[in-house]
Amino acid sequence: MLTQALFRALDKKAIWVIGIFLAVAALVPMANLLIPPGQFGHVPTYLVSLMGKYLAYAILALALDLVWGYCGILSLGHGAFFALGGYAMGMYLMRQIGSRGVYGNPVLPDFMVFLNWKELPWYWLGFDNFWFAMAMVVFVPGLLAFIFGFFAFRSRVTGVYLSIITQAMTFALLLAFFRNDMGFGGNNGLTDFKDILGAPVQAPGTRAALFAATAIALALSVLVCSMIVNSKLGKVMVAVRDAESRTRFLGYRVEYVKLFAFTVSAIMAGIAGALYVPQIGIINPGEFEPGNSIEVVIWTAVGGRGTLIGPIIGAIVVNLGKSWFTTTLPEFWLFALGALFIFTTLFLPKGIVGLWTQFFGARRAKAEQPTAPTPAQSADIERGEDPDSFGDNPQPKPAE
Template identity: 75%
Template sequence: MIRQPFILRILQDRLASFILGLLLLSAFLVPALNLYVSPESALHVPSYVVTLLGKYLTYALLALSVDLVWGYCGILSLGHGAFFALGGYAMGMHMMRQIGDRGVYGDPVLPDFMVFLDWKELPWYWYGFDNFGFALLMVLLVPGLLAFIFGWFAFRSRVTGVYLSIITQAMTYALLLAFFRNDMGFGGNNGLTDFKDILGFDLKSDGMRASLFFLSAMAVIFGYFVCKFIVESRLGRVIIAIRDAESRARFLGYRVEYYKLFVFVVSAVLAGIAGALYVPQVGIINPSEFAPANSIEIVIWVALGGRGTLIGPIIGALVVNYAKTYFTGALPEIWLYMLGGLFILTTLFLPKGITGTESIAQSFENYRLKLARWLRPHDFPDLNKEPAE
């Protein structure tokens, strides 16, 4: 727990309870307004909006997972998109198997892309994915295991700071290239798509969309409480200690690598869950989800919302993605500049993000004063300094 000024802490807790309450309310309200209010009514929420909001919520969970490792343990992961994508692929594989003989080629076992590649039998790593429970297990296990193996080597070798960020980036890029290959058996460039149903429920039905939205909202709330429990425990204080003075923690007898490994794996599993909820809502998963730029974008959501606050990144992800939807529609050519600009402005004016700053106006004022002082030192004496004798 970052001990900020008391008032701010209260405000943040209030903010958290407000946001979580809102999430809980919308988890029930949005599906209800979609399913039970007639389309003519002004209160009706169209199905595409339900799915869009559901997608934002999976991003919010993803941002939360990054905040746990970056905000609290100082591990700036620029590869979290990989864990998200792996969770998504695991869910996608299940839905591919569910298609059965309804595919274009009508093969009862092989997904279409395998028939197209003239494969005769299912690769061993596709076994079991026809079982929903097994697929869910893989959603948790595959990202968790990759994070464990990656973290085991990286943290034991004491790779930290920018070097760690670079190798996380390399990890997701390597996976991007690997998944592009048709030989990998994950649909290559096109990825997995054309999904029909989960547990017999049509993915395109309103009921299914509403359920996925509900589950996504609940997953964010669940993720928040998991992270909150971790950061409020003594383990949370240890990872903050590691973030602030790693060698001090080591010389106190803490095995820094185990602590980092723990939060990294938890975070990867949360990212995997987010990915598994994302794929059925957008209807496709392909290697572009591994793109390094995606992972960097997550970091922007977290920075903008306020890292090390848990609730901030949730807000950041929702706000930035809403803005993205709006601006890529209204002014598509400027969106990337806006995103870059937002990140620069955040770093300059809101180093603690939206939720961590006393007031945005105050910080602009501070910056203006600093600038004025720098330009005309005599007119703006620095009140913080002792007067010269």
């Protein structure tokens, strides 16, 4: 049963994407650690972290695409799941600081000592254990999405109303996490991390390993999404997107289909957040900012929703643009982002991927070879995948 589903998932496109990200997971750390600095092909450590950040964003965009592109649920609150996963990782990293903090308290993180807390709140217990923290990375966003989705989908909240309440959800979390009483470091968030699994977070080896973990997680996310969208359930998801009530009359429980997609997607977003935080070195309530979630929507739209490659390309391309703009013309970035979104909506409804398939589709039609759609996809992948080729990019800040 599972093997058949796995087999179905590994169609030509998915094999390409997964293969490329697995290769990236191996090659970039090697280029960073094995090739000495200054020599051709060396990838500096800051760049490894920067690319790791892009790939974490790519997982987030893919997660959004699963619900938006395939199931028609436009979530404007996916940043919340990302941030929750990030906080779970951040809590683990805080506990690893131990007595090396400014106040030297072996148990309490610095901000708790500063606030005169006497003991660790119950919800911090267990976070000194890596595997417990990783379980929470999956469990907390997943549970929130499940509860939220259960009520929203059962009440048949759809369309723009659902978008608004997802937005409200992330905003509510933003306000909650800003409060010092919440015990998550208030507006400073969690930072000043030292170790992860005993290895220093800042060390090039750790950063390379985190990058590799992110690339592998992205490859696995593509595999899981491919498995879902190529199954009959994936077809039902698209049916829900296109004709929700008709799907009900076929006997499918639309609310459960949506709930499944939403929960899986939130878990993926949480994992992305957990991979993001150690590479960036900080998690604060700003990650719950509604604007962040909207940006994810833009990445997905720009890359091409309803495809597995599109959101990955979109996340990488738009963030490359952001890195460039925020160092060169910082005051124009938001205008550029807005213009990009309007341009995409008006002229590229299927995003970059749509443009590519259109172009190659037209050429193929001319050549009269209605065979497997190979050139378009592999070309897409090369374009999206190739972040190591921008070595001469101006110095971006790894943590902004």
